[in-house]
Amino acid sequence: MSHESANATLALAEEIHQQTTHMGSTRIMEVCGTHTVSLFRSGVKSMLPENVRLISGPGCPVCVTAQGYIDAASELCSKKGVTIATYGDMVRVPGRGGSLAEARARGGNVKVVYSARDAVEHASTHPEETVVFLAVGFETTAPATALAVLEAEARGLENFLILPGHKLVIPAMEALLAGEEVPLDGFLCPGHVSVIIGSEAYRPIVADHHRSCVVTGFEPKNMLQGLLRLLQILSGSEPELDNVYSVAVRPKGNTQALSIIERVFKLDDATWRAMGVIPKSGLALRETYARFDALKRFDGLDVNDDYDPPGCRCGEVIQGKVEPADCALFGASCTPMKPVGPCMVSSEGTCAAWYKYGRR
Amino acid sequence: MCLAIPGKVVELKNEDDEVARCGTVDFQGNRVEVSLALVPDAKLGSWVLVHAGYALERLDEKDALETWEWLKEAKIVDEIPEELSPS
Secondary structure (H helix, E strand, O other): OOHHHHHHHHHHHHHHHHHHOOOOOEEEEEOOHHHHHHHHHOOHHHHOOOOEEEEEOOOOHHHHEOHHHHHHHHHHHOOOOEEEEEOHHHHHOOOOOOOHHHHHHOOOOEEEOOOHHHHHHHHHHOOOOEEEEEEEEOOOOHHHHHHHHHHHHHOOOOOEEEEEEEEOHHHHHHHHHHHOOOOOOEEEEEHHHHHHHOHHHHHHHHHOOOOEEEEEOOOHHHHHHHHHHHHHHHHOOOOOEEEOOOOOOOOOOOHHHHHHHHHHEEEEEEEEOOOEEEEEEEEEEOHHHHHHEHHHHOOOOOOOOOOOOOOOOHHHHOOOOOOHHHOOOEOOOEOOOOOOOHHHHOOOOHHHHHHHHOOO | OOOOEEEEEEEEEOOOOOOOOEEEEEEOOEEEEEEOOOOOOOOOOOEEEEEOOEEEEEEOHHHHHHHHHHHHHOOHHHOOOHHHOOO
């Protein structure tokens, strides 16, 4: 870190300490898995006063995906002529019949792609294959999938499908609050999801659930600015919404991206790992695009089946109910080299971050 | 999965096609084709924030360069996809 930014970071940390001197214990959830990792690796987490507790939320796309989805993908990739195209994070998540990586070792067709565009391109250059793109992730990746579907339509591709699995951040935050099992004072809201949905999207969390929200980017200085702002709000009497990442996040988000999502998808109930079905928290293809839906093309896939591997507490970890170290498997039989649950697989998973960067 | 990286648009393609609009984006020396369909007002020379092959938003040059400074200092460049790493 340069002297200038190191000094700015230290000054902010000092301000946070002063701000919290007279505050009681404060519980803040960072919703986003990228924040979890960035808070650890930048040292921000260790700069915070004892009475500020950061709790990781359901913000790692791989971790919140129900097991049935992984099993459905494994089943599909072993079908003749079917290729699964997926972001790399998904391939090592263990399912009932093993992970996609293991399915590939047994002869299944799994292609790791960097982008949904690459999946469309693969379908175009491999007309003999049926390419099923694993459409997972939050609002950051949903517009990409929507555009991939529109591109496949424009190019007349019959062999490009998606396995719908996109999830929405706000309904999950609302479900957590409604559950009332994890006391929370406020949220550090995800920077790049918010680029799409806009800072005003969090208004219901503030107005209806009376929790403060601050939209924050990923640089250490910006995360500290977000935490300081949130603590300042929490020391007042009214919940508030603020955005310290306005260089990229507009109040109404990216309206073009939102309109493209709206064109291709409709809201649908979705199954989250261990959280069950959350109403209108997922995206399903509209009727017009039903021909791109792997769930319609192939019979008998149950993406809503959900279970934790024996002993695994990932389901509680993603809801902030327990910390990784509370799980008996953590660091023992479950490590990044041999993960049992998704939170240890994904580089953005809470367990992987704790394992790599320490336990505070 | 949700970290977006800034780059500069150096070439535009399919400009008038709402879905196929794309361009070459320069990531500190590494040039990659990226969809520009979500940033209809991006022009040659614009800085954009790119995630998984799609530009999500425009960014001011000053903010983009600050982000790159952090990506390099914090050695996050080592972990971002090869396509977007500086050459």
